[in-house]
Amino acid sequence: MSLDTLPRATRNNHRRVRPPGRRWASRFDVKGMPYALVSPYFILFAAFGLFPLAFTLYYSLYDYDLAGTTEWIGLGNYTALLGDDDFWRAVINTVGMFLLATVPQMLLALFLANALNKRFRFRLAIRMSVLLPLVTSVVAVAVVFTQLFARDWGLVNWILGWFGVDPFNWRAERIPSWIAIATMVDWRWTGYNAIIFLAGMQTIPRDLYEAAAIDGASRRRQFWQITLPMLRPTLIFVVLNSTIGGLTLFSEPTTFYNGNVDGGSQGQFQTVAMFIVKEGFREFDYGYAAAAAWLLFLLILIGAAINFLFVRRIGGTK
Amino acid sequence: MMISKRRGGLAAASVLAAAALTVASCGSGGGASQSSAPASSGAAEPVTIRVQTFGGGTNFGYKNAITKWNAEHKDIQIKEEHLTDQFEQQYWPQMIQWLTSGTGAGDVVGIDEGGMGLAKAHPEWWADLKEFGLESRKADFPAWKWENGVSADGKLFGLGTDIGGMSICYRADLFKKAGLPSERDKVSALWPTWDEFMKVGQQFQGKVKDTKWADGTNTLYQVYLYQEAAKNGNVTYFDQQNNLIVDKNPAVKSAFDFASTMSQQGLTAKLRNFTDEWAAGTQKGAFATVGCPSWMLGVVSGNAGDGGKGKWDVAAVPGGGGNWGGSWLAVPKQSKHPKEAAMVADYLTQAQTEASIFTDFGNMPSNTKAQQDPAVQGAKNEFFNDAPIGEIFAKSASSLQPVFLGVKHAQVKNAIESVIQGMDDGSVPYDKAWQQLVDDAVKAAG
Numbered sequence: 001m002s003l004d005t006l007p008r009a010t011r012n013n014h015r016r017v018r019p020p021g022r023r024w025a026s027r028f029d030v031k032g033m034p035y036a037l038v039s040p041y042f043i044l045f046a047a048f049g050l051f052p053l054a055f056t057l058y059y060s061l062y063d064y065d066l067a068g069t070t071e072w073i074g075l076g077n078y079t080a081l082l083g084d085d086d087f088w089r090a091v092i093n094t095v096g097m098f099l100l101a102t103v104p105q106m107l108l109a110l111f112l113a114n115a116l117n118k119r120f121r122f123r124l125a126i127r128m129s130v131l132l133p134l135v136t137s138v139v140a141v142a143v144v145f146t147q148l149f150a151r152d153w154g155l156v157n158w159i160l161g162w163f164g165v166d167p168f169n170w171r172a173e174r175i176p177s178w179i180a181i182a183t184m185v186d187w188r189w190t191g192y193n194a195i196i197f198l199a200g201m202q203t204i205p206r207d208l209y210e211a212a213a214i215d216g217a218s219r220r221r222q223f224w225q226i227t228l229p230m231l232r233p234t235l236i237f238v239v240l241n242s243t244i245g246g247l248t249l250f251s252e253p254t255t256f257y258n259g260n261v262d263g264g265s266q267g268q269f270q271t272v273a274m275f276i277v278k279e280g281f282r283e284f285d286y287g288y289a290a291a292a293a294w295l296l297f298l299l300i301l302i303g304a305a306i307n308f309l310f311v312r313r314i315g316g317t318k
Numbered sequence: 319m320m321i322s323k324r325r326g327g328l329a330a331a332s333v334l335a336a337a338a339l340t341v342a343s344c345g346s347g348g349g350a351s352q353s354s355a356p357a358s359s360g361a362a363e364p365v366t367i368r369v370q371t372f373g374g375g376t377n378f379g380y381k382n383a384i385t386k387w388n389a390e391h392k393d394i395q396i397k398e399e400h401l402t403d404q405f406e407q408q409y410w411p412q413m414i415q416w417l418t419s420g421t422g423a424g425d426v427v428g429i430d431e432g433g434m435g436l437a438k439a440h441p442e443w444w445a446d447l448k449e450f451g452l453e454s455r456k457a458d459f460p461a462w463k464w465e466n467g468v469s470a471d472g473k474l475f476g477l478g479t480d481i482g483g484m485s486i487c488y489r490a491d492l493f494k495k496a497g498l499p500s501e502r503d504k505v506s507a508l509w510p511t512w513d514e515f516m517k518v519g520q521q522f523q524g525k526v527k528d529t530k531w532a533d534g535t536n537t538l539y540q541v542y543l544y545q546e547a548a549k550n551g552n553v554t555y556f557d558q559q560n561n562l563i564v565d566k567n568p569a570v571k572s573a574f575d576f577a578s579t580m581s582q583q584g585l586t587a588k589l590r591n592f593t594d595e596w597a598a599g600t601q602k603g604a605f606a607t608v609g610c611p612s613w614m615l616g617v618v619s620g621n622a623g624d625g626g627k628g629k630w631d632v633a634a635v636p637g638g639g640g641n642w643g644g645s646w647l648a649v650p651k652q653s654k655h656p657k658e659a660a661m662v663a664d665y666l667t668q669a670q671t672e673a674s675i676f677t678d679f680g681n682m683p684s685n686t687k688a689q690q691d692p693a694v695q696g697a698k699n700e701f702f703n704d705a706p707i708g709e710i711f712a713k714s715a716s717s718l719q720p721v722f723l724g725v726k727h728a729q730v731k732n733a734i735e736s737v738i739q740g741m742d743d744g745s746v747p748y749d750k751a752w753q754q755l756v757d758d759a760v761k762a763a764g
Contacts, residue, residue: 172745173744260407262407264745265737265739265745268745281411282411282729283762
């Protein structure tokens, strides 16, 4: 891009015709206006992104009781957190639920997108319909799933009963609670990811498939050898997006336990985000919660890095 | 696309920005889920006083009282905001956020006894009701109920609403099914002690399979704890100097042992009170008994709905009296209409109002004039098969002792209940539960 050269030329032209008083305005027009035009984002970002970020970092170094005193303790909150079993339990829950939710979600979304990427009747309507779960409110989703996964009169336990499986106590047993929440997350987000995959798939040139078909490659082979490698940039985006979403999981597990951030009687499904809210706003230990928020940020960076390295290898790069 | 050096810097900044936004969004995760309150109305229109309450079923029982006020006062309208069923886990933390941030709280807010320690320690949150002449109400309340609404520096911030008292709510129809007596006097005679209560429970469990004897460990644990507290200096988790005494107070250990035994004998439906599943269980007949302070009558009848009418009844509690629960109304300093709010708080705690709340819903008045009202003394509750609730609760109301609760009572109570619930739902082994209860209480108090 060579945007720089063009304005300079225009400015030189104007210098001759325009009186000097207008020069400043014109200069601003050229030099300043682009920044003014993009500034709303940065102003908003500074107010709602940067400031809370700095504020959180600042208070993570304090023993800050929301309903009491403030005292500087340096890295005390961080060392305490690293020795806090409850925090680690929340980390394991978060990562566990993330894996349980994301792996099937990615596969499902891929196959769904692949199926939607063909020619059939009512294509648009059906493609739109996979987005429907996303527009339903998370509370409505949680209410329905809470009933489905109820211990006493829930549909899931009832169906499991047909196969002679003892009813699960979905809110008291750790792995079953993760599964229930992962199902909730998947129901909501699979269609969304499928649509993004579909968009990615449509950018792949048709003639690649035609050539492959002529060479005798089956549909399945085409999917693995053409679609998947060509889709890598989209995959990276979706996986990173899901990593961020999955590791900050909050609404589903909270509504699953009556809006309570404890996540089960013994924190069976308490995520790090819930832990932060609990420490900050229920125990009023704001500094501790702020430190936990920063550790969650680190966790997301690590998670994103691992996934990025993993996804980059997908689809036949040597 | 060619990227010049300066743009590269910009690009890097925006990547950082995006990453930072992620953090910001998780940091504010709690804030996002909280609803923000609407601004108060202008001076020309009628003043709307927002009354914020908590609790299941019919909660504070203000429905009829508010309808009556609104019909008579066109200039001041009351709007009740029932925020949540759960006090410790949701209502109180939210309220603290509003109070510390200076915006969001209603004009009149309900406070459970468990929050009063903290409320008293922060007089700066509250309007002084003395300024609106409410000092004159002192004679209406028992001394302890009045004094608990006065902060450390002498500010009158809270007026008493209801008080606890004790009973057992039970399903007469299920008792019949199990071949037990179902009339309330005979039922009361079945269980003079808690041991006998559990024995009857086993008999019941032997006959009826799909229904459990009790709702869970929690309501009966609380009833038991408050009875024992009365025998141990009227303290539970904290002593009068706000030191944690969970491991030293025999009342806590014996209440814990009782809950543990109930659970090990398989007498509980493993439901935690004030959850949706508990409410559904009340409606569907998942359990036959609930520990019932007076205000729990409204909760049970509200949860059970009309279908439960006549099936439920009220019997005496094993092991004598006790005082679990009861609330206060306070006016936050941030209220734009403190004068009108004080008038509403005054109205809602008047003898006449508290008496009608008792007869309509069952919440026992703390107002002594209301307690002596013949209509209260002779009150019967239609939902509970016309049980003489005046006789059951009002007669003993004057003898109720206040239980001291510390500044961090709400947090410690939640931690302890979670362990007891965990023991019941199988996530904490019985033999490790006591140690964990003590550890978690220490952590919550810290």
